[in-house]
Amino acid sequence: MLGKYPTFPPTDPGFEDPPRLSNYDVVVIGGGGGGYHGAFELSKGGYKVLLVDDKGNLGGNCLYEGCIPSKSVSIAIYLMEKLRNILNSVGNTDINKVKILWENVIDHKDNVQYIRYLQHIREIKEHENVDFVKGIARVVDNHRVVVEAIDGSWRREVEGKYLLVATGSTAIRIPVPGAELAIGSEELFGYKTKYRKVPDNVVVIGGGYIGVEVASALSSLGVKVTIVEMLPRILSGWDQDIVSQIEERLRSKGVEILTNSKVIGIKEEAGQKVVEYERKDGSKGSVAGSEIIMAVGRKPYVEGLDTLGIVDKGHVEVDSSMRTKVPNVYAAGDVIGKYMLYHSAVKESVIAAWNIMHGKPIYEINFNAIPMTIFTEPEAAMVGLSEDAAKARGINYVTVQYPLADDSYAQIIGVRDGWVKLVIEKESQRIIGGVVYGEAASMIINEIALAVAVNARVKDLALLPHAHPTIFESIDRAAIRFSL
Incomplete structure (x- = not known):
């Protein structure tokens, strides 16, 4: 939900004030990769930009709970494994003494996030044509946006010649009984998370790249992990050679992989959390863990955008120039539902900004050249x-x-x-x-x-x-x- 975070990122007091102007060249909704990179390009082009984000800082979900913190965790575990492997290769039998604690890893990722948040505050101030506001933006029409303080203390309507919609995405929580018992990326990797001790065994719901990355990292720390995936294989859509290799590596680390298993419920029993699932043949099974991690993907955040007529099948529809069917409205990032990756959002945002500055679509994104990565080991x-x-x-x-x-x-x-x-x-x-x-x-x-x-x-x-x-x-x- 907008403006609802267990811990807000650091911000600047000036960012909590209402927008300075009533009219802007461009109003950018969302400070993630799909928003702020375009805003900075527009600023360099002399455009007056209002950039609104409910976290009060930049980076979106990628920095708050996604790619940056999760990779900060995985790289620490990676370095531990590399040192273990080198010691093992020369016959050192004390490799298990090379350990890393989850609490230390979480402290490290908190520090990385803090460094980047301070960097973003500096970057905002370096772009003098950008007015950054910590608030909630609601679209009225293709020119008007209402911006409201997180605490409701002020409310201001502004106009923009152009809109750049970069509202991002939200985690999917499958609608089954007991779904509230599961945790997700916010609990694991969110900024200053209170979840700082790793359990002995976990069940990961979802065998996409997020679920597989979590399973790889936790199993490297000795956690017993079970993946429950409803499709015939994990990592659907990936090269089969890669899938086979990753499956083999996960199993070598003790990860159990249950495919063709649709989750039908979660419950608590005897101090454990139990995931109940149904197999393709209709038979049922269950698996227990001290923690359940929901990792079934994300969906575009399109709430309030129907008024523009740009939402189709749960995402904002754009052409390759990032323009919607409304000529002065562009969109970028997860909200368009294509490659829901930070680096894709960044380029989409830049392309949208460049086309706005040219007054017509000139630049296009080549979706075929966007790389995808799984940060397993x-x-x-x-x-x-x-x-x-x-x-x-x-x-x-x-x-x-x-x-x-x-x-x-x-x-x-x-x-x-x-x-x-x-x-x-x-x-x-x-x-x-x-x-x-x-x-x-x-x-x-x-x-x-x-x-x-x-x-x-x-x-x-x-x-x-x-x-x-x-x-x-x-x-x-x-x-x-x-x-x-």
Whole structure:
């Protein structure tokens, strides 16, 4: 619910005042990635911008409870595992003495969030054309917006020549009896969360990338984890090779994976929380844990936007220029329901701002070149067309693959599991997709995304020298395996 957070991020007293002006060039609703990057671009272009966010700071859900805090946790656990692996490789039997406590990890992520919130306060003040207001914005029509203080102490109506809607998304909570017994990302990773001790065993509802990341991190700390997923496999839509590898790694860490299992209820019993589920054949089962984590995804936050006529099937409909069917209203980020990823929201926001400044749609986003990453241990990432997608489109393609076991950097760090795979259109030799499983997949995939975006040929990558010894050499090592 808007304006309702257990702990608000740090803000500046000046941000709690009403909007200074009655008329702005652009009113931006939402201070997440889909909002503030566009606002800053507009400011640089000399546009008077009102930016409204109910948290009183920037970063949206990504910084408050999502990507930044969760990755702060996972990177600490990653470093612990890397040190353990290196010690194990040289016969050190005391690897279990290398430990990290959940409380320490949460303190670390709180500190990272605090640093970034202070940074955002500075950035807002550096953009003099942006009036940032901590408040709740409600759309009246395609030009008028009512802004209200969180505590209701003031209320002001403003007008904007343009609107940029970036209201983000909210966590989905499946409508089953006992759903309120489960916790979610806000409890786990929210700013200054009071949930600071990890339980002995958990049940994760949802086998998407969020649920899988949580399962990977907790199991690395010795927590017994069970994933309950209603679909036939976890990570639906991901490359099957990646899914197989991640499943194998999770099971090796003691994670139980229950697929084709639809949750029908949650209850408390004998000091435990019990998830009841129904299998595809109609039979029922249950699994208990000291905590239940709901990780079934997010949905666009479209409340109050129906008045504009821009909402379709639960999301704001936009074209590739980020313009809605209402010419002066643009939208970006999770609210459009496409790639619900921070880095996608940022580019959508910038494109919307640039098109507003040009007065017409000129720039477009290439959704096909947006990389996706799963921050498991090890990481996984993909971009562009998968093999299944290429087959479905009737594309004559080939793949080339390079094992990280042969990469010098991977050998140095002791992370030899994984591979880099390129998907290539055979006739044109264009890179149309890529899949990475292993160390630094979240970084390697960006270069492949660039290749997809600029229609690079496989030989372009094969001829590109990478610094040695770095794991990026695996890209040209894969590309050079292509045969004419």
